[in-house]
Amino acid sequence: MLTTYSLYVYYHKSNNKEEVNERVGLEGSLKDFGLADILQLIFFQRKTGVLNINARFDKVKLTFIDGNVVGAESKKRIEANRLGKVLVKKGLLREDELRSLLEEQKNSQFKLGHILIKKGLVKQEDIIDIISNQIKETVIQVFGWKDGYYEFLPQAIPVDKDIPISIDTQHLLMEGLRIVDEWTLIEGKITLDSVFEKTYMSVPELTNDEEEILSLIDGENDVSTIIDISGKDDFTVSKTMLSLLEKGAIRLKEALPLVSSVTEISDRKTFYNYNPLILIIFLSAFFISIIMFFITSSNVLREYKASKTIEYLRIHVEAFKAVHGDYPELSDVAFNKSDPWGNPYILQRNKDSYLILSRGPDGIIGTSDDIF
Structure with a gap:
C-alpha cells in the first residue's frame, strides 16, 4: 500500500443527537x-x-x-x-x-x-x-x-x-513542479555516487552556497557524502554542483583506465608471450560485453522510468477517487506524455478498477514485457 489514509472518528453530542465527524489523516513516504x-x-x-x-x-x-x-x-x-x-x-x-x-x-x-x-x-x-x-x-x-x-x-x-x-x-505547486522539472536536467549530470574534483581555474564570482559546496569537493567525497556533510537538501546541493560544473570550477573525476593492467602485463615479455590475435579477440569480446551491458541497462532504466510514471498516474487516480468517491473519466485525465519507447500509456477505466500500463520495449499490448 503506497499511502496510508488513517481515519480518525470522534463523537460529540448536539441537540441530544449523536453526530459523527470524520477527519482524514494522511501519512506515508515521499518516495x-x-x-x-x-x-x-x-x-x-x-x-x-x-x-x-x-x-x-x-x-x-x-x-x-x-x-x-x-x-x-x-x-x-x-x-x-x-x-x-x-x-x-x-x-x-x-x-x-x-x-x-x-x-x-x-x-x-x-x-x-x-x-x-x-x-x-x-x-x-x-x-x-x-x-x-x-x-x-x-x-x-x-x-x-x-x-x-x-x-x-x-x-x-x-x-x-x-x-x-x-x-x-x-x-506553490506551480513553482514546485518547476523544481521537479529542473531535477530531470540535474539527474542526467549529477548522481549521488558521482565524485568531482576542483579544476583550480579562474571562474566567475561564486555565490555563498557555491563557495561552501566547493570547499567540500576534494576528489574523494561523492555527492551523497557532500549532502550529509553540508546538511543541505539533495536539490540544493545538486543544483549548486551543476552550477559549479557549468562555471568550470569542478570536473567529474575520471575513473582509472580499464585496460591499463592488461597493457602493463603484455609488456612483460620476459614472463608471458601473448599471441596478438588472442589479445584482439579478448578485447573485442570485452567491449562487446560492455556494449551489451549498456543496451540492457538502458532498457532497465526505461522500464524503471515507465513504472515510476505509472505509479505517479495511479496515485493521482486514487487521490481523485478519495476526493470524489469514484474514478475519473478518461477525458478528465490530462496526460499526453509518451512512455520511454515513444508509445502513449494505456489508460482504461473499468467499473471497480483503473488500468494503467505501458506496452514495454516491444510496443505490443499483451506481451510479457508489458509494464503495469
Whole structure:
C-alpha cells in the first residue's frame, strides 16, 4: 500500500443527537507520494491542519487553513531566516534595536512581528512580505526532497489577525513542479555516487552556497557524502554542483583506465608471450560485453522510468477517487506524455478498477514485457 489514509472518528453530542465527524489523516513516504500530490489533496479537500515532513537533513512543519498555506517552520532554518535578521539585512531595523526587542520578547507572549507592528517600528506589509517569502522558500525547497516521511494532522489553526498570511497552494505547486522539472536536467549530470574534483581555474564570482559546496569537493567525497556533510537538501546541493560544473570550477573525476593492467602485463615479455590475435579477440569480446551491458541497462532504466510514471498516474487516480468517491473519466485525465519507447500509456477505466500500463520495449499490448 503506497499511502496510508488513517481515519480518525470522534463523537460529540448536539441537540441530544449523536453526530459523527470524520477527519482524514494522511501519512506515508515521499518516495511513494510526493509533496505535489500531498498539497493537491489538501488544497482540493480544503483541509485545515498541520503537515509534518521529516527528512534526515531537516524537519518542516506546514500549517493550512482551508487548503492554503498560512505558516511554515524549518528546524534547520530557524536561525538563518529569523525575521529580525532579515529586517536588519534589509535596513528596516538596526542591530541594537533587534537585540533590545529580542530581550523584550523573552518576557512576552507575543512574537517579534507583533511587537514590531505594535511599536510602529516596521510596517505590517513589510513583515507580511518577508514572512510570506520565507514560507514560500521553505515549502519550495521540500519539492527537492526525494526521501522523507510526512504526516498530515487535521486540527484547528488560529487565524493571526495582526499578521494575516494566506498563500495560494496552487501557486506553490506551480513553482514546485518547476523544481521537479529542473531535477530531470540535474539527474542526467549529477548522481549521488558521482565524485568531482576542483579544476583550480579562474571562474566567475561564486555565490555563498557555491563557495561552501566547493570547499567540500576534494576528489574523494561523492555527492551523497557532500549532502550529509553540508546538511543541505539533495536539490540544493545538486543544483549548486551543476552550477559549479557549468562555471568550470569542478570536473567529474575520471575513473582509472580499464585496460591499463592488461597493457602493463603484455609488456612483460620476459614472463608471458601473448599471441596478438588472442589479445584482439579478448578485447573485442570485452567491449562487446560492455556494449551489451549498456543496451540492457538502458532498457532497465526505461522500464524503471515507465513504472515510476505509472505509479505517479495511479496515485493521482486514487487521490481523485478519495476526493470524489469514484474514478475519473478518461477525458478528465490530462496526460499526453509518451512512455520511454515513444508509445502513449494505456489508460482504461473499468467499473471497480483503473488500468494503467505501458506496452514495454516491444510496443505490443499483451506481451510479457508489458509494464503495469
